[in-house]
């Protein structure tokens with residue numbers, strides 16, 4: 001059953017129960033009060049009649065000491081008509097509880113009389129035919145007689161009013177139910193609108209449309225739920241996009257890897273086949289073996305680089321405070337014996353937060369690229385500057401440069417601007433991909449500026465550790 005239908009159904013049940021019970025109790029309360037009032041009046045009337053009877057009895061000529069039945073009848077018939085147009089209903093019974101006088105239509109049985117005691121008023125409500133009466137009884141002790149006076153007071157009106165009350169309430173209930181259903185139907189469908197929107201959104205998402213968002217129409221709990229749902233959808237969409245990107249990147253990587261493997265393997269297989277199938281002269285044999293050796297070396301470099309990338313990713317960076325000069329000293333010792341280039345170091349001494357081994361790898365790769373891109377004798381500079389945001393390393397060369405449209409691609413694995421040139425330097429196109437990965441572990445990235453023919457400048461920022469922080473570190 002739909003949620004909105006449940007709301008309507010419960011409203012109907014609540015209205016029916018509330019009106020049913022309240023109506024029943026209200027009508028009954030009014031009835032009880034009216035009946036009580038009528039009983040009071042009936043008893044008063046009985047008391048007045050009794051008093052009138054006794055007074056009239058005293059006025060009867062005292063021929064006998066005992067009041068005769070005929071006198072009783074006389075007085076009773078006077079009381080029956082006295083003061084009222086349509087007459088009263090009364091009955092006078094003697095000591096044996098036998099009727100001495102009874103008004104026409106006084107059909108009540110003598111049950112009340114049987115239970116009536118001395119000197120007390122009693123009453124009960126009786127139904128005679130279609131009408132209801134209050135039947136009262138009292139004793140009259142006068143002139144040696146102990147008589148009983150009974151009256152009947154018509155209270156059918158009170159019962160009719162009760163019946164009328166029930167009918168009115170029943171109609172009111174039906175009207176309220178119809179109204180309640182209509183009003184509640186609109187309210188329920190308005191209230192459940194956000195739920196329907198959310199349902200639609202979940203269905204759309206389940207069908208693969210992650211960009212679908214539920215419209216938020218209110219700021220109540222359901223509005224909040226819609227907002228949270230949309231936030232969750234946003235996060236999911238981003239995760240899926242990221243996953244898709246990663247899957248795509250992995251596929252590209254495997255494709256490029258297979259391609260990069262194929263080229264050296266084709267050469268190796270080709271030259272090896274030539275060596276084993278034909279008798280070559282010594283010069284050609286050495287040339288073939290050389291090819292096999294260099295291509296094999298390239299494969300070795302490539303596999304080592306790949307291993308570096310995988311290991312770095314798995315192990316992460318172990319950050320520590322590193323003095324900048326320890327890094328530059330390492331570079332100096334590695335590259336200065338190469339006297340074909342003019343290598344210049346210009347740096348500010350400072351302390352940085354880094355994994356020294358990994359940052360050395362980055363700097364070595366950048367210098368290696370700079371060397372490969374430069375003509376012999378060209379100048380290559382390594383700068384180190386303390387900046388507001390951190391410590392910046394820059395490797396600058398005046399070599400061939402990189403076309404602007406290639407700049408965004410060169411950090412992709414296996415990407416080389418000029419493949420034959422890179423391969424001639426044993427390049428695998430993995431150096432910058434490794435650098436980018438290492439810098440990501442340091443919350444940093446490569447910033448490359450280049451102009452073809454003018455050279456390239458590659459820089460990156462690292463967190464600098466200020467003097468005060470070092471002291472704090474020592475104290476800690």
Ligand code: ATP
Pocket residue numbers: 305365369370373397399400401402410411415416417418422426427428429430431432433455456
């Ligand atoms: P590897 O570093 O794996 O030995 P590689 O140097 O070719 O091979 P990357 O370091 O990733 O690979 O560089 C990618 C490409 O970017 C290079 O092939 C080269 O074309 C270009 N490149 C990188 N640095 C420079 C530079 N300083 N000047 C000109 N081109 C560069």
Ligand code: MG
Pocket residue numbers: 365368369427430431432
């Ligand atoms: Mg390189």
